[in-house]
Each structure stands twice: as structure tokens, then as C-alpha cells.
Amino acid sequence: MTDRRVILIRYDEIGLKGKNRKFFENCLLRQIRSNLAGLDEIRYRVPRGRILIDINQSQEEECVRRLNYIPGIASFSVGVPIEPDFDKVAELSIQWIEPLLSAAKTLTFCVRTQRSDKNFHCTSPEFSYQVGSRVLQRLNEKGLAVDLVNAEFVLEVEIGHQETIVFQSRIPGLRGLPVGTAGDVLTLLSGGIDSPVAAFMAIRRGCRSHFVFFDNRGFLGRGGYDKVLRLSRIVNRYQGGGRLYVAPFGDIQAAIRDHCRTPNRIVLYRRMMYRI
Incomplete structure (x- = not known):
């Protein structure tokens, strides 16, 4: 697994600002840059409705700590960029789930997929099914079961135009509006x-x-x-x-x-x- 990580920043209220949306996005991005100042080799990207931050694995803990202090973020996740291949995504999932099974003996899981790239060769439910079935086939005998509603482990896959990101948790943000947008x-x-x-x-x-x-x-x-x-x-x-x-x-x-x-x-x- 690569040591590169991608932080996916989500916001909700900013997305309702219509023609002023870009102003709010820029304020949020400026606050994020300010809070993460001093960390080397960070790259920012702003596809529609998201902010992506490329970091190294060694910076993950510090970035998470600093992002917790920024209003305007609804939630964020630290993900791993990967090829949109069923077997590779399933293998990464197994690496994350196996240690949890060793500690808990039984575990429920599900896979949820979102596609911003609608030209991808299969639908989101089909991608989730293909990955989930591979994971279940490998770990069913070790106590893994499927629960699509209240799963203890949720694997999320975001298929974009340029890359696919896989992550396993959503960290709640402070929500609200970015500092500097209201005087x-x-x-x-x-x-x-x-x-x-x-x-x-x-x-x-x-x-x-x-x-x-x-x-x-x-x-x-x-x-x-x-x-x-x-x-x-x-x-x-x-x-x-x-x-x-x-x-x-x-x-x-x-x-x-x-x-x-x-x-x-x-x-x-x-x-x-x-x-x-």
C-alpha cells in the first residue's frame, strides 16, 4: 500500500450559497491552508463540492488534529488512492478488516460507492457488490457478516474522474461557515x-x-x-x-x-x- 494519503473535505451549508459559493469555498480553503501551514509537500485540489488534500502517511495524525479546529467543514476522511479495480479495492479492505476481526471475533460490514465519474464502466451498487462479495468470500469463515444498514465497518469508495479514493471512516467537523464570511x-x-x-x-x-x-x-x-x-x-x-x-x-x-x-x-x- 502506498504511503500517499488523500484527505477528502466535505462541506454542506456552503453548497447552498448559489452564486456566492466560490467566495465561501475560497474562505474555507484559505483557513485550511493557514491551519496546515508548516507541513511539507501538501497539495490542494478543489473539484466541485469537495476539497482534496494530498499528504504523506506520516502527516496524517497532525493533519486530522488541525482540521478539527476549522469551522465550515461538515466531515472529512483520510483515504488511500487506488486503481478502481475490484480485486485491489477488496484486498485493501481485507487488510483493514482482518485486525478488527482478530480483536472482535465477529464483525458486520458494508461497501458504499459514490461516482462523480458517471462514465465509469459499472454502477455504484454493482461496484459495491463486486468488492463486498470478494471480501466476504475471504473472511466469512472468520466471523465477517454483511449489514447494509447498521454495519460496524463501512468501506467507502469515491470514484472520481482522475482517481479513486478508498476510506473507512468519516470524522465529524465543526460544520457552520468558514471564518471571515460574516465580518x-x-x-x-x-x-x-x-x-x-x-x-x-x-x-x-x-x-x-x-x-x-x-x-x-x-x-x-x-x-x-x-x-x-x-x-x-x-x-x-x-x-x-x-x-x-x-x-x-x-x-x-x-x-x-x-x-x-x-x-x-x-x-x-x-x-x-x-x-x-
């Missing part, structure tokens, strides 16, 4: 869980979130700033490029405390934050 927003970080969650949800809808923190370390010490700094770095993993703005607020807070009635303080704090 910038500013998120108030206070150290709680609600504000970073709100920023993350905005990022998944295509926004790039920047952050603002009103620093009152004279009252609470440096702990609040350190916590917000950590939170902003965590959220930035999903977008990159988000800035943290720190506004000194201790003197304003002290003035409101000393000169205003207690019931009015929270409202006045918020008013001054909006003015800043």
Missing part, C-alpha cells in the same frame, strides 16, 4: 464560561471574534487578566487572528464605587464600558 465581532470576556461560548458560536457562523477585557486588577488582582488571556488563546484556535483588547477600568470602577449609590453601580459600570 468581525467584539466579544466581552469576563472570565466566565458564557462569553467564550458565545464567541465560539459566532465563529461557527462565519464571524471573526475579537475580545475586550475591562481590567480591574486593583480590585481582583491579576488572576482575572491571566484567565481571560488563556480563554482568548483557546478560542483563537478555531479562528486565528483574534485580538485581545485590555481596557484599564480600575479607576472608573473606584470612582463609581465612591460617588454613586450601590443599586446604580452595575448599570453605571455597563454604561462606561459601552462608552469605552
